[in-house]
Amino acid sequence: xxxxxxxxxxxxxxxxxxxxxxxxxxxxxxxxxxxxxxxxxxxxxxxxxxxxxxxxxxxxxxxxxxxxxxxxxxxxxxxxxxxxxxxxxxxxxxxxxxxxxxxxxxxxxxxxxxxxxxxxxxxxxxxxxxxxxxxxxxxxxxxxxxxxxxxxxxxxxxxxxxxxxxxxxxxxxxxxxxxxxxxxxxxxxxxxxxxxxxxxxxxxxxxxxxxxxxxxxxxxxxxxxxxxxxxxxxxxxxxxxxxxxxxxxxxxxxxxxxxxxxxxxxxxxxxxxxxxxxxxxxxxxxxxxxxxxxxxxxxx
Amino acid sequence: xxxxxxxxxxxxxxxxxxxxxxxxxxxxxxxxxxxxxxxxxxxxxxxxxxxxxxxxxxxxxxxxxxxxxxxxxxxxxxxxxxxxxxxxxxxxxxxxxxxxxxxxxxxxxxxxxxxxxxxxxxxxxxxxxxxxxxxxxxxxxxxxxxxxxxxxxxxxxxxxxxxxxxxxxxxxxxxxxxxxxxxxxxxxxxxxxxxxxxxxxxxxxxxxxxxxxxxxxxxxxxxxxxxxxxxxxxxxxxxxxxxxxxxxxxxxxxxxxxxxxxxxxxxxxxxxxxxxxxxxxxxxxxxxxxxxxxxxxxxxxxxxxxxxxxxxxxxxxxxxxxxxxxxxxxxxxxxxxxxxxxxxxxxxxxxxxxxxxxxxxxxxxxxxxxxxxxxxxxxxxxxxxxxxxxxxxxxxxxxxxxxxxxxxxxxxxxxxxxxxxxxxxxxxxxxxxxxxxxxxxxxxxxxxxxxxxxxxxxxxxxxxxxxxxxxxxxxxxxxxxxxxxxxxxxxxxxxxxxxxxxxxxxxxxx
Numbered sequence: 051x052x053x054x055x056x057x058x059x060x061x062x063x064x065x066x067x068x069x070x071x072x073x074x075x076x077x078x079x080x081x082x083x084x085x086x087x088x089x090x091x092x093x094x095x096x097x098x099x100x101x102x103x104x105x106x107x108x109x110x111x112x113x114x115x116x117x118x119x120x121x122x123x124x125x126x127x128x129x130x131x132x133x134x135x136x137x138x139x140x141x142x143x144x145x146x147x148x149x150x151x152x153x154x155x156x157x158x159x160x161x162x163x164x165x166x167x168x169x170x171x172x173x174x175x176x177x178x179x180x181x182x183x184x185x186x187x188x189x190x191x192x193x194x195x196x197x198x199x200x201x202x203x204x205x206x207x208x209x210x211x212x213x214x215x216x217x218x219x220x221x222x223x224x225x226x227x228x229x230x231x232x233x234x235x236x237x238x239x240x241x242x243x244x245x246x247x248x249x250x251x252x253x254x255x256x257x258x259x260x261x262x263x264x265x266x267x268x269x270x271x272x273x274x275x276x277x278x279x280x281x282x283x284x285x286x287x288x289x290x291x292x293x294x295x296x297x298x299x300x301x302x303x304x305x306x307x308x309x310x311x312x313x314x315x316x317x318x319x320x321x322x323x324x325x326x327x328x329x330x331x332x333x334x335x336x337x338x339x340x341x342x343x344x345x346x347x348x349x350x
Numbered sequence: 351x352x353x354x355x356x357x358x359x360x361x362x363x364x365x366x367x368x369x370x371x372x373x374x375x376x377x378x379x380x381x382x383x384x385x386x387x388x389x390x391x392x393x394x395x396x397x398x399x400x401x402x403x404x405x406x407x408x409x410x411x412x413x414x415x416x417x418x419x420x421x422x423x424x425x426x427x428x429x430x431x432x433x434x435x436x437x438x439x440x441x442x443x444x445x446x447x448x449x450x451x452x453x454x455x456x457x458x459x460x461x462x463x464x465x466x467x468x469x470x471x472x473x474x475x476x477x478x479x480x481x482x483x484x485x486x487x488x489x490x491x492x493x494x495x496x497x498x499x500x501x502x503x504x505x506x507x508x509x510x511x512x513x514x515x516x517x518x519x520x521x522x523x524x525x526x527x528x529x530x531x532x533x534x535x536x537x538x539x540x541x542x543x544x545x546x547x548x549x550x551x552x553x554x555x556x557x558x559x560x561x562x563x564x565x566x567x568x569x570x571x572x573x574x575x576x577x578x579x580x581x582x583x584x585x586x587x588x589x590x591x592x593x594x595x596x597x598x599x600x601x602x603x604x605x606x607x608x609x610x611x612x613x614x615x616x617x618x619x620x621x622x623x624x625x626x627x628x629x630x631x632x633x634x635x636x637x638x639x640x641x642x643x644x645x646x647x648x649x650x651x652x653x654x655x656x657x658x659x660x661x662x663x664x665x666x667x668x669x670x671x672x673x674x675x676x677x678x679x680x681x682x683x684x685x686x687x688x689x690x691x692x693x694x695x696x697x698x699x700x701x702x703x704x705x706x707x708x709x710x711x712x713x714x715x716x717x718x719x720x721x722x723x724x725x726x727x728x729x730x731x732x733x734x735x736x737x738x739x740x741x742x743x744x745x746x747x748x749x750x751x752x753x754x755x756x757x758x759x760x761x762x763x764x765x766x767x768x769x770x771x772x773x774x775x776x777x778x779x780x781x782x783x784x785x786x787x788x789x790x791x792x793x794x795x796x797x798x799x800x801x802x803x804x805x806x807x808x809x810x811x812x813x814x815x816x817x818x819x820x821x822x823x824x825x826x827x828x829x830x831x832x833x834x835x836x837x838x839x840x841x842x843x844x845x846x847x848x849x850x851x852x853x854x855x856x857x858x859x860x
Contacts, residue, residue: 207733209726212715220708226666226700227720227772228692341710349668 053182058299060182064257066295067190068093068249072273073280073287074201075245080277081205082238083218083342084132087143089246090270091150092124096250098154101261102161104171113171114251121247122240124150129239133232136346147270155263162261173259187256189248197245202284204241214238218340221347231347246270268323275326281337290329298322367391368413368431368444368522368554373422375408380789382408383419384578390522393552395544397565397586399598400575401817402654403788406558409575410524413556414446415439445515446524449531451507455500459493459510466514485517490546505536512543516553523547524556529564530655533632541568560654562591562856576600595653595852599819611827611843617643618680620811621696621780626674628660628835635660635835638674642780642811647802649826650815653855657835658815659701662784665813666698667691678780692720697778701785701815703765709758713749714740716757717772743771748797763794770801774810781805784815799825819851833857 072089079086086092096117104113124146131142162169178185205211213234216224221231249269254261272294280287301318304310310318368390375383383405390396398406411417413424415433424431426442433439439446453462464478482495491513499507508528515523525544529537545568547553559565565572569586574597582589582597619641628635635657642648652658663669664676667688676683678694691698700706707716714736718725725736740753749767751760757768766786773781783802787795802825806812816822822829823846830840831854839854 203730207730209722209731212711212719212722212731215711216708216715216719219710220705222668223706223708224719225668226688226698226706228689229719229722230689338710341708349670 054303056182058296058303060185061299061302062292062295063183063186063190063194065298066291067187067193068252068257068269069273069276069294070193070288070291071197071249071252072246072270073276073291074197074284075242075249076273076277077242077280077282077284077287078201078205078214078245079239079242080343081211081218081282081340082214082235083221083340083345083347084129084235084239085139085143085344086125086128086239086242086246087140087274088124088128088146088150088243089143089273090266090268091147092121092243092246093250093253093266093270094147094154095124095150096121096247097254097265098158098250098261100251101169101171101254101259102157104255105162105169110171110174110255113255117251117255118244118247121243121250124247125240125243126236128243129236132346133235133239136348139344139346158261158263168260168262170260171255173254174256187252189252189256193248197248198284198288201245205284210234210237215340217347218342221342221345225347225349235347246273249273272323272326275330278334278337279326279329281333282340293329294322294325297325367427368442369425369428370409370413371423371425373409373412373419373424375405375412375417375419380791381578383412385422386575386578386580387422388573388580388583390554390556392521392554393548394570395548395555395557395568397569397572398556398558398575399560399565399572399594401598404575404598405578406575407526410446410526410556410558413439414444414524440518440520443519443521444524445518445520445522447508447511447515447526447528449526451511453499453507453510453514456498458496458498459502460495462499462510463514463517466518481517482513485513489513489516489543489551491516491543504531505533505540508532508540509543516547516551521552522554522556524558526558527560528557529559529561531632537564544568562594562653565594566591574598591856592849592852592858595856596848598653599848599852617645619643620679621813622675622677624675624677626664626671626676628664628669629672630660633657633660633835635664635671638832638835638837640830640837640840642813644779644809644811645806646827647806647812647814647825649822649829650813650832651819651822651829651851651855652817652832654817656832658784658817658832660835661832662698662701662782662815665691665696665782666700692776695779697773697776697781699766699769699773699781699783699786701788703762703769706769707757707765709756711757712754713751713757713760713768714753717743717768717775720772720776739775743768743775747771747801763790763797766790766794766798770798774801774805778810780811780813782813782815785817786814787816787818787821819848823848823851831855 072093076086076089099120100113100117103116104110128142128146131137132139174187176185176187205214213229216229217231217234225231253265276287276290279290301321305315305318370388373383373386386409400406408417412419415435415438424433431442433442460475460479460482463482464473464475479495486492491509493506493509493513499510528540532540541564544555548555557569572586572589572594573583574581574594576598620643622641624639626635626638638661640648650658660669664671664686667686671686676686678696683690683694717740718736725732737753744751747767747770749764751764786798790798799821802812802814814822814825827843828840829846829851830837831851833854841850
């Protein structure tokens with residue numbers, strides 16, 4: 051039993067890594083008043099660019115760098131559309147997601163699967179510090195030991211964070227106080243996109259070591275839900291990520307039990323998403339959206 | 351919908367008059383209305399005049415059931431009315447067109463009007479259409495029944511609102527600053543509509559307005575509200591614009607302290623606006639010129655809506671100028687962005703303290719929002735320094751607040767003090783201060799005024815924009831008067847009087 055528990059916790063941490071990274075990125079973005087529905091697409095893009103580059107160069111590090119560059123570029127496009135042009139954020143975000151998914155699928159087919167093959171790399175291996183719980187990928191350690199404190203520091207301790215929160219709540223007041231609203235939002239969107247890119251790269255370069263169509267599989271949307279579930283605070287966001295991952299890891303274990311052999315696996319697969327819906331239904335009401343959520347800012 | 355006929359009957363039989371008796375209303379400690387009585391008669395245009403915050407809108411909200419009085423009552427023909435909601439008001443024959451229209455923008459005119467008739471089942475759109483056409487002809491309010499509301503210009507949307515109110519059977523119609531959103535031609539046709547409704551349909555109309563010219567044209571009676579009290583109610587043809595302005599701004603309060611003025615005309619001006627213009631369909635600026643010297647307070651007076659807000663937006667950098675130049679310390683600004691103005695030493699206190707700060711952030715965070723870099727350490731904000739800066743500001747400016755409290759939880763007076771502390775801790779060379787005491791209690795008002803006087807004593811040039819003429823006369827060295835987006839005159843303090851300024855405000859003298 052202890053083995054199973056440890057196993058569940060261990061795989062929860064793995065499952066939670068890309069969710070936490072993407073949700074942290076979305077949190078930084080949304081705190082500036084911008085909803086980035088491109089999160090799924092940015093993850094998809096960096097997952098593909100990361101493994102494609104790693105496969106071509108033979109270097110996982112090069113793959114990671116390329117994934118970050120692709121995330122930053124996608125973020126830049128999204129920022130240009132929503133901040134500079136003032137395009138509806140829902141439309142721009144969904145458009146970006148559809149664009150990235152289609153581009154990557156096409157490139158994947160041309161580059162790797164046209165002759166029936168599949169792109170593969172030797173992924174990062176878990177670093178074992180003793181026991182299944184402390185046998186994790188370096189990016190998992192980095193997420194919880196570095197990225198989480200970093201985002202907390204960025205938003206609530208740094209000057210940039212104060213500016214991000216100010217433009218997310220009342221851009222008019224921030225503008226009159228001499229804070230560049232557009233500049234701050236660009237910065238928040240791009241920082242956020244880098245985290246989303248890390249999340250995507252983790253999946254191909256560490257988790258699976260290959261790329262298949264629909265590899266992100268809605269993780270970006272779960273990250274969006276986590277930000278709302280977390281009421282834009284890091285602590286609650288992590289609790290949400292942990293709950294989702296535990297349910298997910300639990301259902302993976304359930305599938306191995308003989309008594310569940312007759313249960314269609316899709317039902318078990320749906321459990322974590324059901325948990326998201328229940329979680330949002332319970333805690334998603336009267337949430338404190340940032341004051342300028344979804345509102346483009348323009349001087350008179 | 352036989353309500354149109356209801357109007358006919360009402361006007362034929364002579365609609366009962368409405369009497370608001372001894373209405374008092376307080377919001378917390380602020381008294382919005384104090385023992386106000388007002389009567390409305392059928393077939394009469396009753397203009398309600400007063401500065402922002404004088405209580406006009408509050409009074410009309412009470413009449414329309416949007417707000418409940420603390421004491422006093424509303425009577426129709428001597429019988430007490432219970433008006434607890436707009437529905438009650440409409441049942442009593444009272445309609446209102448608010449400043450923000452309550453139309454469903456993506457629906458047609460017919461649908462909007464059918465909606466107001468509130469039938470649950472089987473809406474007869476064709477029947478409503480016929481009724482609209484009939485009512486349009488009857489009231490002289492032409493509207494295209496099949497048009498989508500959002501595709502109509504503002505003036506026509508307003509007509510739809512008026513028609514909607516009339517068709518729901520009202521014999522009294524409240525129009526809250528109806529001309530504020532209209533251009534000159536549309537204003538004329540609206541005034542014509544008002545005349546027709548009064549004379550032909552016998553509707554009693556309450557017209558809330560700031561504009562003397564309109565009141566002179568259509569009002570039968572004028573009531574002036576000042577600080578929550580009716581200071582005058584008289585027939586319109588017995589009173590001049592100048593008298594109205596004087597009533598609106600009030601008599602000099604005896605004992606109001608005069609600021610010690612130390613004239614220093616030798617110094618060269620620090621802020622110079624030369625022929626500044628902003629092109630807008632309504633509410634632009636044209637040919638605004640003035641200069642302010644160090645240590646001087648230049649008051650900007652004017653009836654609300656004559657370009658003061660636009661001028662402040664220009665000087666805060668949120669509205670770009672289309673013509674003219676702004677010079678600070680002899681150097682011309684390339685463009686008037688918030689950053690360039692701040693760098694040049696211009697500080698601002700905006701007219702709306704809620705819009706000038708971030709409610710969700712802490713007091714201490716709001717206080718340093720305009721100088722985040724100053725408190726940015728190598729790795730993070732120097733929280734301790736921020737807090738000690740905030741605590742000294744709290745002491746110096748007598749702010750009743752905790753540094754870590756959310757700004758939005760402060761009282762109006764304390765919000766204003768935090769914003770003034772932010773402004774003055776930059777040691778600005780020029781301070782633009784707009785409506786600094788609006789909605790504040792007497793204590794806070796006096797304190798804020800003393801701060802402004804003190805700043806000018808220390809050499810800051812102050813531009814004080816205020817609708818409170820007392821405030822301007824108490825503080826300003828010179829008074830510039832705005833009328834229709836221009837500065838129409840600048841009067842020295844020694845020559846500034848209610849008469850001279852009132853004439854300029856009314857657009858009479860030039």
